[in-house]
Amino acid sequence: MKPISLTRFLIEEQREKGQIAPDLRLLIEVVARACKAISIQIGKGALGNVLGNAGAVNVQGEAQKKLDVLSNEILLDANEWGGHLAAIASEEMDDPHLIPHRFPKGNYLLVFDPLDGSSNIDVNVSVGTIFSVLKCPDGVTDPGADDFLQPGTQQVAAGYTVYGPSTVLVLTLGDGVHQFTLDREIGSFVLTQSDLRIPADTAEFAINMSNQRHWEAPVQRYVGELVAGKTGPRKKDFNMRWVASMVADVHRILTRGGIFMYPVDAKCRDKGGRLRLLYEANPMAFIVEQAGGAATDGLGRLLEVQPRGLHQRVPVFLGSKNEVERVTGYHREAIA
Numbered sequence: 001m002k003p004i005s006l007t008r009f010l011i012e013e014q015r016e017k018g019q020i021a022p023d024l025r026l027l028i029e030v031v032a033r034a035c036k037a038i039s040i041q042i043g044k045g046a047l048g049n050v051l052g053n054a055g056a057v058n059v060q061g062e063a064q065k066k067l068d069v070l071s072n073e074i075l076l077d078a079n080e081w082g083g084h085l086a087a088i089a090s091e092e093m094d095d096p097h098l099i100p101h102r103f104p105k106g107n108y109l110l111v112f113d114p115l116d117g118s119s120n121i122d123v124n125v126s127v128g129t130i131f132s133v134l135k136c137p138d139g140v141t142d143p144g145a146d147d148f149l150q151p152g153t154q155q156v157a158a159g160y161t162v163y164g165p166s167t168v169l170v171l172t173l174g175d176g177v178h179q180f181t182l183d184r185e186i187g188s189f190v191l192t193q194s195d196l197r198i199p200a201d202t203a204e205f206a207i208n209m210s211n212q213r214h215w216e217a218p219v220q221r222y223v224g225e226l227v228a229g230k231t232g233p234r235k236k237d238f239n240m241r242w243v244a245s246m247v248a249d250v251h252r253i254l255t256r257g258g259i260f261m262y263p264v265d266a267k268c269r270d271k272g273g274r275l276r277l278l279y280e281a282n283p284m285a286f287i288v289e290q291a292g293g294a295a296t297d298g299l300g301r302l303l304e305v306q307p308r309g310l311h312q313r314v315p316v317f318l319g320s321k322n323e324v325e326r327v328t329g330y331h332r333e334a335i336a
């Protein structure tokens, strides 16, 4: 059977399930088109003037890569004229980007990490784009940062694109998780997997082990049991993977199961964690839950965290449900 294009998938979702308003369909297609353009730039590697640092620092205090800045610009340019958005927020911008007055405004807020894992870009390891879609609060015509501060349960769509051996877009509209692969010969994303499901159990975990001495007791206990393998209380061996691009680690988990952890630790406690709530944790948590997995901040459901700031950071535990529930249980025991 001829693969279904992203456009046809979205139109059929809209026609058969009323799952997606026309403006939201347009938004998803515009973001996908921008991800195609980002994929082309990333694919140039050393042949294009796209590697290395941009010579600036972002709001996170991180050195910006040229591709961080370029990816952000591609997403802004693609999305500001379409009339489907009220404002855009990004890891790479201190404040939201308002839609210029010369363009019509729409009902959605788009927030993204334009290039996640960018410390990997210069060593040719998979990186990605993560995005989340919220509704603009009723009656708000010039949204500010506070209008983005909605719990993850308010997301109407979320997705990521992994720029790896193939370019893969993974999307949820609140009705399952679907995977589209970029067919470079026709220049379109085509549906390559419907209804991705994360196994409840796993034998694979993802964490940056170099932070071990900084972890809190529940994480020390949980990871210690995984490393002990057959000789410990879990009575089975576990494998470890850590790409240091969240999109790549999460995509592996969506594909074959696993648990991804970035706990708060002594190194990042003053910032509240390493990963950002609005454009990393929340979209990934929405996708993982829609695929039958779980996502917590160690104590409670990530999607229910009330954001306090646009660039707020949180601890993240997500993936195979039974493992996320176990490590979350250890955290709850520790405060009982």
Ligand code: AFP
Residues within 6 Å of the ligand: 062, 115, 116, 117, 118, 119, 120, 208, 244, 245, 246, 247, 274, 275
């Ligand atoms: P960069 O975008 O700065 O490379 O950070 C990537 C990231 O936010 C997330 O994608 C990774 O899971 C995590 O940081 C890796 O953190 P460590 O470099 O501390 O392992």
